[in-house]
Structure formats: C-alpha cells, structure tokens
Amino acid sequence: ARYEQAKESFRKPARVKLAVAAFTPELFGKSVHPTDAEVKAYYEANPDLFRSEEQRLVSRIILPFGKKDQEASRGKVEGILREATKGKPEFDAQAKKHSRPGGGETWLTRKDAGPELAGALFSAPVDTVVGPVETGGNLVLARVNRIRFPETLPLAQVRDRVVALLSREKGKDQAVIKAYEAQPKAAAAKVRQATAASDGLPVLETGWPAAGGAAGSAPAGVREALRVPSGGVAPGQTVGESHYLFQVVAQGE
Numbered sequence: 001a002r003y004e005q006a007k008e009s010f011r012k013p014a015r016v017k018l019a020v021a022a023f024t025p026e027l028f029g030k031s032v033h034p035t036d037a038e039v040k041a042y043y044e045a046n047p048d049l050f051r052s053e054e055q056r057l058v059s060r061i062i063l064p065f066g067k068k069d070q071e072a073s074r075g076k077v078e079g080i081l082r083e084a085t086k087g088k089p090e091f092d093a094q095a096k097k098h099s100r101p102g103g104g105e106t107w108l109t110r111k112d113a114g115p116e117l118a119g120a121l122f123s124a125p126v127d128t129v130v131g132p133v134e135t136g137g138n139l140v141l142a143r144v145n146r147i148r149f150p151e152t153l154p155l156a157q158v159r160d161r162v163v164a165l166l167s168r169e170k171g172k173d174q175a176v177i178k179a180y181e182a183q184p185k186a187a188a189a190k191v192r193q194a195t196a197a198s199d200g201l202p203v204l205e206t207g208w209p210a211a212g213g214a215a216g217s218a219p220a221g222v223r224e225a226l227r228v229p230s231g232g233v234a235p236g237q238t239v240g241e242s243h244y245l246f247q248v249v250a251q252g253e
Contacts, residue, residue: 018247019247022242024242024243028175029171032170038166042162051150052148053111055147057146060104060106064100080094085129091129130143183245232247233247
C-alpha cells in the first residue's frame with residue numbers, strides 16, 4: 001500500500017525538454033590562431049597528411065556496350081585491343097577511329113578512374129594497356145602513358161589546410177578542458193550560467209525528445225536526463241570528439 005501511494009514519485013517521464021551545451025573542436029578551433037612556428041612544426045611532423053595523390057596519364061578508348069549485342073561488342077573490342085597494344089601511335093589511331101567522346105589523354109586519380117577501372121589501371125606499369133573494363137554501359141580500354149607518384153606538397157601550397165587541421169586539434173583539446181571545467185559549475189549553477197562563464201558558449205533548447213535522442217544532442221544524454229528532476233543537470237556525455245552538458249528544462253509524459 002505504501003508503494004502504491006509513493007509510486008508516482010518513482011515514475012520516469014516519457015520525454016524531456018533540455019538545455020544543451022555542446023563543447024566541440026570546431027567551435028573552439030575558430031578562436032585558434034597558430035603561429036608560423038607551430039604551423040611549420042605541424043607540417044613537418046605530419047608529412048603524410050600533405051601528400052599529393054598518385055596520378056596516371058591515361059589514354060582511353062570508350063566503346064558502347066549494349067545488352068543486345070554483347071558478343072559482337074566483345075568481338076570488336078578484341079580486334080581493337082590487338083592493334084592498340086602494339087604502341088601508343090597504334091592506340092591513338094584506334095581511339096580516333098572507334099572511341100566515343102570522352103576518351104583521349106588525361107591525368108586520373110583513383111577516384112577519377114572509378115572503382116571498376118582503378119584497380120587494374122593503378123597496378124599497371126607505363127606503356128601497358130588494361131581492359132576491356134565494363135563501366136557505365138561502356139567497354140573501356142586504357143593505356144598508361146606516365147605515372148606521377150605521390151609527393152609531399154610544399155608548405156606554401158597547403159598552408160591553409162595545415163592551419164585548419166592544427167586549429168581543430170587545438171580546438172579539440174580546448175573542448176575537453178572547457179567541458180571538464182564547466183561540469184562542476186553546471187551542477188552548482190545550472191547549465192546556462194555555467195556555460196555563460198565558459199567563454200559565452202551558446203546553449204540550445206531542444207524540443208521534446210524521447211530516449212532516442214534529439215538533434216544536436218547525444219542520445220545517451222537524453223536517456224540520462226529522463227532520470228533527472230526538472231531543473232536538474234544530467235551527467236556530462238562525450239560522443240566522438242564532442243562533449244555535452246544537459247539541463248532538464250521541463251518534463252512531460
């Protein structure tokens with residue numbers, strides 16, 4: 001009987017409205033301004049981040065490949081292949097005679113080549129013809145004319161990327177520190193006041209998420225918040241490299 005009288009006090013709300021503060025690397029990285037010495041040091045310590053992609057200078061013969069005449073198409077391409085493998089002049093002559101528009105010579109990365117062609121193309125040495133490869137409704141013969149191997153790009157060319165990556169790394173560290181500092185303040189002074197004291201971090205108010213989560217918040221934090229009384233602060237949550245504080249603004253069934 002005593003439980004029946006008190007059970008309402010043990011009932012968890014079905015949903016909550018939250019004030020959410022997100023401590024993210026992107027947010028704190030905006031205020032980071034690395035020195036020239038820091039940029040140079042990061043570039044030199046991470047050369048693999050600033051390498052060019054391998055590229056192949058490729059000539060292609062693109063032939064239509066319809067479902068109704070596959071055997072005829074394959075027979076035709078075999079004849080073209082026999083001539084095309086004799087040398088670059090012969091390949092170019094076959095391309096001029098038979099290829100659809102879009103062939104010709106061009107530099108390709110693996111992404112440019114596409115998944116069907118890239119494996120064979122980037123395994124082949126110079127002066128080799130690969131194919132025929134079926135892709136996009138066509139049969140493709142490709143000749144490797146030159147290879148441009150990956151190399152570390154000059155700092156002047158990638159400086160903006162170095163600064164962006166370094167700023168994010170520093171922002172990630174700041175997000176951890178600021179979230180750690182704000183947690184005890186949030187418990188004592190609520191999320192809004194605590195985060196206002198932490199560099200004016202914006203606080204977003206959610207709608208009425210259930211345990212599945214809310215846009216811009218961590219689902220685990222919403223589940224924890226369901227156990228917290230209105231006005232209370234849920235334990236901080238970390239998702240990936242972002243850290244969240246939650247205050248329960250209101251509760252509903």
